[in-house]
Amino acid sequence: MDENVHVIERYERAWIVFGLGMIAVFIVLIGYLMIANRGTIPISAGRVDATQVRSAGDFANPRVEQVGNEYVVYVQAFAFGYLPTEIRVKAGRKVTFNITSPDAQHGFQIERTNINPQVIPGEVVQVSHVFRTPGEYRIICNEYCGIGHANMVSKIIVEP
Amino acid sequence: MAVRTLSQMDAYAGAPEKKYTLYMLMLGFIALMVGTLFGPLQSFNYGGLDLYPFLKPVFQNYYQGLTLHGVLNAIIFTQLFGQAIMVYLPARELGLRPNMTLAWVSFWMALIGLLIAALPLLANAASVLYTFYPPLKAHWAFYLGAALFVLSSYVSIYLALEMWARWRKAHPGQITPLVTYMSVTYWLMWLLASLGLVVEVALFLIPWSLGLLDGVDPLLMRTLFWYTGHPIVYFWLLPAYALAYTTLPRLAGGKLISDPLARLVFLLFLLFSVPVGFHHQFADPGIAPYWKFIHTILTMMVAVPSLITAFTIAASLENAGRNNGGKGLLGWIAALPWNNPTVLAFLLGFLAFIPGGAGGIVNASFNLNQNIHNTVWIPGHFHLQVGTLVTMAAMGTAFWLVPHLTGKPLVARGMALASQWLWFIGMFIMTFALHWMGFLYAVPRRSHIAGSPIAMEAYRESAAWMVLNIVAGVILLIAAILFFYVLYATALQSRREPSQVMAEVPFTEVLSKAEGSSLAQLTERVWFWFGIALLLVVLAYGPVLFQMFTHMNPVPGVRLW
Ligand code: HEM
Ligand SMILES: [Cu+2]
Ligand SMILES: [Cu+2]
Ligand SMILES: [Cu+2]
Numbered sequence: 001m002d003e004n005v006h007v008i009e010r011y012e013r014a015w016i017v018f019g020l021g022m023i024a025v026f027i028v029l030i031g032y033l034m035i036a037n038r039g040t041i042p043i044s045a046g047r048v049d050a051t052q053v054r055s056a057g058d059f060a061n062p063r064v065e066q067v068g069n070e071y072v073v074y075v076q077a078f079a080f081g082y083l084p085t086e087i088r089v090k091a092g093r094k095v096t097f098n099i100t101s102p103d104a105q106h107g108f109q110i111e112r113t114n115i116n117p118q119v120i121p122g123e124v125v126q127v128s129h130v131f132r133t134p135g136e137y138r139i140i141c142n143e144y145c146g147i148g149h150a151n152m153v154s155k156i157i158v159e160p
Numbered sequence: 161m162a163v164r165t166l167s168q169m170d171a172y173a174g175a176p177e178k179k180y181t182l183y184m185l186m187l188g189f190i191a192l193m194v195g196t197l198f199g200p201l202q203s204f205n206y207g208g209l210d211l212y213p214f215l216k217p218v219f220q221n222y223y224q225g226l227t228l229h230g231v232l233n234a235i236i237f238t239q240l241f242g243q244a245i246m247v248y249l250p251a252r253e254l255g256l257r258p259n260m261t262l263a264w265v266s267f268w269m270a271l272i273g274l275l276i277a278a279l280p281l282l283a284n285a286a287s288v289l290y291t292f293y294p295p296l297k298a299h300w301a302f303y304l305g306a307a308l309f310v311l312s313s314y315v316s317i318y319l320a321l322e323m324w325a326r327w328r329k330a331h332p333g334q335i336t337p338l339v340t341y342m343s344v345t346y347w348l349m350w351l352l353a354s355l356g357l358v359v360e361v362a363l364f365l366i367p368w369s370l371g372l373l374d375g376v377d378p379l380l381m382r383t384l385f386w387y388t389g390h391p392i393v394y395f396w397l398l399p400a401y402a403l404a405y406t407t408l409p410r411l412a413g414g415k416l417i418s419d420p421l422a423r424l425v426f427l428l429f430l431l432f433s434v435p436v437g438f439h440h441q442f443a444d445p446g447i448a449p450y451w452k453f454i455h456t457i458l459t460m461m462v463a464v465p466s467l468i469t470a471f472t473i474a475a476s477l478e479n480a481g482r483n484n485g486g487k488g489l490l491g492w493i494a495a496l497p498w499n500n501p502t503v504l505a506f507l508l509g510f511l512a513f514i515p516g517g518a519g520g521i522v523n524a525s526f527n528l529n530q531n532i533h534n535t536v537w538i539p540g541h542f543h544l545q546v547g548t549l550v551t552m553a554a555m556g557t558a559f560w561l562v563p564h565l566t567g568k569p570l571v572a573r574g575m576a577l578a579s580q581w582l583w584f585i586g587m588f589i590m591t592f593a594l595h596w597m598g599f600l601y602a603v604p605r606r607s608h609i610a611g612s613p614i615a616m617e618a619y620r621e622s623a624a625w626m627v628l629n630i631v632a633g634v635i636l637l638i639a640a641i642l643f644f645y646v647l648y649a650t651a652l653q654s655r656r657e658p659s660q661v662m663a664e665v666p667f668t669e670v671l672s673k674a675e676g677s678s679l680a681q682l683t684e685r686v687w688f689w690f691g692i693a694l695l696l697v698v699l700a701y702g703p704v705l706f707q708m709f710t711h712m713n714p715v716p717g718v719r720l721w
Binding site: 005008009011012015016019020023026027029030031033034037038040041042043044045047049050051079103104105107109111112114115116117118120121122123124125126138140141142143144145146147148149150151153 | 221223289293295296377378379382417418421441442443444445446448449452453456457460461463464467468471472475521525526527530531533534535601602604605606607608609611612614615618671672713714715716718720721
């Protein structure tokens with residue numbers, strides 16, 4: 001029995017070392033990928049008064065703006081839809097989204113991309129992405145926002 | 161021979177803590193039963209089948225049901241199970257009785273809190289889901305009831321620590337017995353972890369819902385919620401781990417491999433459970449990317465104790481299987497007592513925990529998380545953990561614990577076995593489907609898709625997976641009916657036969673003991689480690705919370721359901 005315990009303890013140490021090694025590899029990989037894809041990391045682009053979003057400032061005028069070779073989009077996510085109702089951009093160009101909400105929290109997941117920020121009233125969230133493949137991409141609200149949550153689906157049209 | 165007419169009084173006269181434990185446990189299972197009833201309805205929803213129109217007179221909408229499901233299963237049931245197990249096991253191990261007055265105070269606080277919160281939930285006045293993110297604003301009774309319920313756990317913290325202190329006074333210089341050590345670290349972890357929720361609800365949400373505050377800062381509320389929201393999963397999980405370490409090996413016919421390593425596991429949970437909450441806020445603005453990375457590293461650290469547990473439990477089970485005559489590389493598995501419903505529940509629960517743990521590492525990996533954040537992948541993930549291992553550990557333990565507490569033998573053992581197989585199979589199918597629907601088609605969680613033609617059109621490509629959800633919903637409904645039948649038929653029968661049931665808690669023996677182990681000595685300095693845990697929290701949360709508290713941007717409440 002005693003001998004057995006020692007054998008087990010050896011395996012046990014090996015397993016822990018393996019686990020720690022695996023975790024170290026993961027951490028390095030994650031750090032690398034975060035830096036390599038930093039545009040998709042949601043960051044703050046300032047704060048607003050949620051009660052004024054519909055009446056004043058950039059979000060009272062939701063739009064796609066072309067700035068040089070890039071796009072800047074101002075999106076209002078509200079219960080239960082998105083403004084502008086349709087977003088059109090050209091493939092291969094950087095698109096920067098600024099999003100906020102006048103009411104509750106919402107989601108803004110663009111399918112087949114890593115764009116998936118949390119939209120929080122009072123906060124402007126910013127993410128950016130280059131659409132390589134032309135086509136239609138659904139935008140999905142994936143944060144519970146009330147009775148119409150499931151209807152909150154919109155789209156981005158990426159033209160060649 | 162068996163005493164047939166043992167009166168209610170006699171049954172608990174010598175052990176009033178048994179009655180306390182039974183009440184906590186049964187209240188938890190009643191919550192689980194009501195909460196679980198909505199589960200199949202949700203599975204059907206993700207199969208495109210909407211049964212809510214038929215419930216309309218009683219339940220107004222999907223989100224009311226989902227709130228009940230989340231609150232009753234994940235907040236109420238789990239805490240009550242912890243309050244039962246993590247007070248009763250140390251009491252038995254130490255041979256001490258908890259302060260019975262306070263024990264009943266904790267029970268009544270929990271029950272009254274639950275009833276207060278239940279009223280607005282049943283009236284559709286608090287359909288804000290169990291995360292209750294502002295600015296969605298529920299009726300004040302919801303926050304007040306929830307607060308009272310959670311505060312009852314603070315009484316349990318005191319009960320456990322007080323027994324420990326009493327024992328230490330009588331046994332100076334000795335190493336704390338294993339289950340008691342687990343209980344103490346568990347409750348201290350919860351003391352530290354619950355602070356976020358308590359501050360959020362007591363300082364902000366209650367005054368806000370009463371109209372004393374015009375608004376609250378939704379980002380700060382999220383941050384406080386997830387400060388508690390990650391470690392709460394260990395609050396759910398650790399009673400199952402404690403039972404797996406200290407009773408499962410014995411029930412399976414073997415011994416626990418290592419006592420000091422088990423202590424290390426609980427100590428690591430005390431240290432690393434809390435400072436990781438930003439991994440639920442990877443998608444949030446207002447938390448800098450480097451803070452998200454720091455919490456990612458700490459999150460990976462908290463995988464270590466679960467990796468150790470996987471090894472220790474597997475090795476202890478192998479020890480059991482070989483004791484039972486199992487031979488060869490895998491023969492020990494077949495030699496485990498699969499026909500013991502408790503052992504079966506744990507074995508299947510741990511089997512599901514393996515993909516669940518792997519999925520957890522995916523969720524913690526920032527760029528992968530972006531693909532699955534708030535999709536049905538997430539409920540797919542945690543039903544493998546809390547919905548399978550934690551719940552099955554509780555169900556499996558009830559199969560011996562209820563008889564042990566009441567003196568009433570388990571009825572319908574075959575049904576008990578069937579309930580666990582079906583629960584496992586149903587959960588496996590459901591979580592499999594939800595993972596793929598979330599990952600491949602970005603199907604959102606918490607979404608009444610079956611009631612929305614727009615949604616059904618948007619996610620039609622996932623139709624094949626949807627069928628699996630319906631199948632799983634039916635299987636899980638049958639599993640739940642079988643389990644609750646066994647539970648109530650056992651607890652409510654009039655027959656008491658103490659000689660037929662386990663008289664003692666089946667505490668396991670260990671191969672590698674704590675005595676003489678330097679690791680055990682090191683883990684014994686609980687207050688020192690608690691200080692380190694506190695320091696880690698201050699470092700990992702302090703600057704961000706300070707910034708948020710000093711720059712609040714309040715938003716008024718809305719009711720959108
Ligand atoms: C019959 C068994 C069960 C079934 C069929 C089931 C099914 C589901 C489904 C399909 C969802 C996703 C709903 C949505 O996102 O709209 C869900 C959510 C959830 N379930 Fe279960 N479940 C069961 C048991 C449990 C158990 C035992 C627990 C915990 C102890 C649990 C905890 C949760 C939680 C916390 C949520 C998240 C609620 C939210 O998003 O607000 N479930 N369940
Ligand atoms: Cu929304
Ligand atoms: Cu929504
Ligand atoms: Cu977490």
